Amino acid sequence: MHDDEGLRERLVRAGVDLVAQEGSAAVSLREIARRAGVSHGAPRRYFPTHVELLSAIAREGFAGLTACLGAVPAGGSPRERLGGLARAYVAFAQEHRGMYELMFRHDLLRSDRLGLRETSLPLFGLLAELLAATGVGPGDQRAAAGALWANLHGIVQLWRWGSLPLATGTADVAELVDVALDAYAGPGAA
Template sequence: MEREISLRERLIDVGVDLVMTDGAASLGLREIARRAGVSHGAPRRYFPTHHALLSAIARRGFAELQARFAAASGAAASPRDQLRALARTYLGFASEHHGMFELMFRHDLLNSETHTSDLPRLRESTLPLFARVVELVALDRAVTASPGDVGPDDAAPPPAVTAVALWANVHGIAQLWAWGSIQLALDASSPPPAGALGGDQLGRLVTTVLDAHLGPVRR
């Protein structure tokens, strides 16, 4: 059993290395098996389908992103600062590991049922990350709200709805930046490389997104 677990983890390790260096398109079963030093049929003993192996690889990406979230938010003070840190962390991860980022959010993987008895569906790996954003949105409202800000007819949407809008906005920035579209829009004459996130531009984009969904910070 220990040897089987070790080989299963080795196959995932090889897949993680491949997606980090060569992108999601490189994750063929035969190539993973070859680099792991096993027969091309060996992965089927541990992962019944190709999707099962890809999901296991993507789950590693979510684990790393969650660890980065914990480190980033722990160093920030207010809920708004923590949300800003999480947004920058999300964009930084997408820029540094775009192949893994694309794999993590593939619809066919997120929407598929579990393929192994001891692992949850991949989309369940996103829930702790999203729950943290919802919590911080609610905390930010509690900190920044003043009596009389919201009337009965114009109540703010639930924190989960605002968190979804915030996440969608940040995720869109990550994708559009990877394609070079934002760089062209901000400076069509001289767009920087698609993979590089500029500090000042990134900071302004994140602040604009937070202000749009949460309201500007009161001074």
């Protein structure tokens, strides 16, 4: 049984590395098996479907994002903590492009293989909690948190595509993150 767990972990690690090097579109059972040094049929013993393998890899991404967000200092006002969280989220997305793309694939989140929702929803809950603690913004704080998250996600995507730097003339994504935070949580310290 121990060897089975080791092989399963090795397959996931090979998938994580593949996503980091070549992006989420490059992930296939055959390539992961090749990189893990096993037969192309071996991954099916642990991951009967492609979605289950992708979900296991995405779960590692959420663990990385959770660790990144956990490194945000706990001190300061809710607005300062929210700013730190937003900047860490965007930095993670920029540094782990392929993984970020994989983590938020609708088919994986919707299927909820391996409890991806259990991993991702607490992160949203933290965002909503901090936004509510600022005392600013519309009455429905979960909706406001959803809109802020959508803004951050949109900033990441549009920045990646080159649209935001072109349209805004902004050379620093942090400026756009600050504008989004100001819109939802009130102006931060200058």
